[in-house]
Amino acid sequence: MTLAASKPAGTDQAQNSAMKRRVALQSMLAASCMTALKLAAGLISGSLGVLSDAAHSGLDLAGSGITFFSVRVSDKPADEDHSYGHGKVENLSAFFxxxxxxxxxxxxxxxAIQRIRSNTFELRYSIWPVLVLLTSICVDFWRSRELRRVAEHTGSPALATDAFHFASDIWASLAVLCGLLATWAGVALHIDWLRYADPVAAIFVSIMILRITTQLTREAVGVLMDQIPAETRMRVIREAERVPGVLAVEQARVRRSGPKYFADLTLALPRSFTFEHTGELVRAATEAVHRALPQADVVIHTVPRQGRAESIFDRIRAVAARNNVAVHDLSVQSHHGKLHVELHVELDETMRLLEAHSFVSGLEAEILREAPEIDSVLTHIESEPATIEQPEEIVEEDRRIEKALRASAARYNDIIDVHQILVGRTAEHITLSCHCTLPDDLSMHRVHEIITALEDSFKLDCPEVHRVTIHPEPVTDNTR
Structure with a gap:
């Protein structure tokens, strides 16, 4: 099977950066040309509308310069002074x-108001303002579409604002053109009120642009203040809560820096989960967040919590895990309506009895606090092996022990065979391990009974064997 190689994330980022710089530079050059042409046309015609449009384009030129600078800075990687990167420079650029x-x-x-009040303005007829305005409309349409396309592809707020600049220039130029033509028509047809069409058009365009500018300013300030739409945060929470095993999302913080999102989550997980299981779940939760916010930088903190359906056994094991000890042979019995717990605890084999007893007493007290319904706890202390054993082999004696094991196994009808028998010796003990084949449909309770009975029977025949380890396996998985 052939696996398709995925494109490295760094490659996409480099391509996006180059694309952003290219369109920003093109916009700056286009704004330079149109500003010069509109200024010349306004001076030739004396039209306030054309001059106002030239001023607008001049500010667009300054804005395009800021955009070009910001997209270069925003793509710099995070450093010691800017751990979240430099993306917010784009939002700052949009604000300016x-x-x-x-x-x-x-x-x-x-x-415009001053001209209307003074009634002293006069337009000079020329074809140049009309040609310049028509050219401006075509250029602005081309630039706004290109900027919007790249802004949507890269998520750049600076380019999105620049795209709006050029789009607003289209409407401004149309309004100015209409006002200019209406004013000329008013003079030619002796319709006095049409003389005010040029300044009125300038006012109309300015009010329209101010309205949208207010919205852009609010958005830029919101991002700079780490404001995020509530729905965006809730979408992240919903995706994380859908991950199997997540009890709850206790905290979720989302912020935006330029085109990139950062998400910090605190997930409550069952305390019975192992580190490895928790790691797998964190990876699944990260993928879930990416479904809501693709390419987001996600940091997930996990906290252990009591599960929704924890049994008394789960709570006892949770106490043991919290104290970093292994327990086995855990049993809970009810005597006269009171619960009694017995368990085996493995402690460091080098630990002294006084220290071990003190530790176990604390463990028992913690179990009683965790499960108040328990009346008493009895703990069997075992040593946890910490050294690698070096067994010796004595062939004849090993054969005798192996023969005794097979004889013990023959007493139980459910045991099909025993194999992979290994006898080991250390300086102090003899150990034995083997595999035991049993029917597939036996319950684990019955399997445990048979294995325990086999161990007891074998130790009666070979009391010198200190430890017996038997691995049960079904017939279908017998790999002899």
């Missing part, structure tokens, strides 16, 4: 661009 647009609109409105 919106501010420049607001200033230009305010100046245009003020100048």
């Amino acid at each position: 661009e919106a501010g420049l647009m607001a200033i230009s609109c305010a100046w245009i409105i003020w100048e």
Whole structure:
């Protein structure tokens, strides 16, 4: 089977960075040309609308310069001083661009009102303003589409604002063109009120741009203040809660820096989960968050919590895990309505009895606090092996022990055979391990009974064997 190699994430980022810089530079050059042409056309015609449009384009030029600078800086990787990267410079750029647009609109409105009040303006007829405005509309349409396409592809707020700049220029140029033509028509047809079409068009365009600029400013400030739509955060929480094993999302924080999102989550998981299982679940939760926020930087913190359906056995094992000890042969009995717990605890074989007893007493007290319904706890202390054994082999004696094991196994009808018998010796003990084949459909309770009975029977025949380890396996998985 052939696996398709995936494109490295760094490659996509480099391509996006190059694309952003390219369109930002093109926008800056286009804004430079159109500003110069509109300024010349406005001076030739004396049209406030054309001059206001030139001022608007001039501020667009400044905004495009800021955008070009910001996309270069925002793509720098995180460093010691900017652990979240430099993405917010794009949001800062969008804020400044919106501010420049607001200033230009305010100046245009003020100048238009002054012209209407003074009634002293006069337009000079020329074809150049019309040609310049038509050219501007075509260029702005081309640039706005290209900028919007790249902004959507890369998630760049600076390019999105720049795209709006050029789109607003289209409407501004159309309004100015209509106002200019209406004013000329008013003079030619002696319709006095049409003389005000040019400044009125300038006011109309400015108010329209101010309205959208306010929205852009609010969005830029919101991102700079780490504001995020509530639905975005809830979408992240819902995706994380769908991961099997997650009890709850106790905390979720989402922030945006430029085109990139950062998500920090605290997940409550069953305390019975192992580290390895928790690691797998964290990976699954990260993938779930990426379904809501693709390419997001995700950090997940996990906290152990009591499961929804924990048994008394689960709670006892949770106490043992919290104290970093292994327990086995755990049993809970009810005597006269009171619960009595017995368990085996493995402790370091080098630990002294006084220290071991003190530890176990604390463990028992913690179990009683964790499960108040328990009346008493009895703990059998075992040593946890910490050294590698080096067994010796004595062939004749090993054969005798193996023969005794097979004889013991023959006493039980459910035992099909025993194999892979290994007898080992250390300086102090003799040990034996083997595999035992049993019918597939036996319950684990019955399997345990048979294995225990075999161990007891064998030790009666060979009391010198200190430890017996028997691995049960079904007939269908017998790998002899």
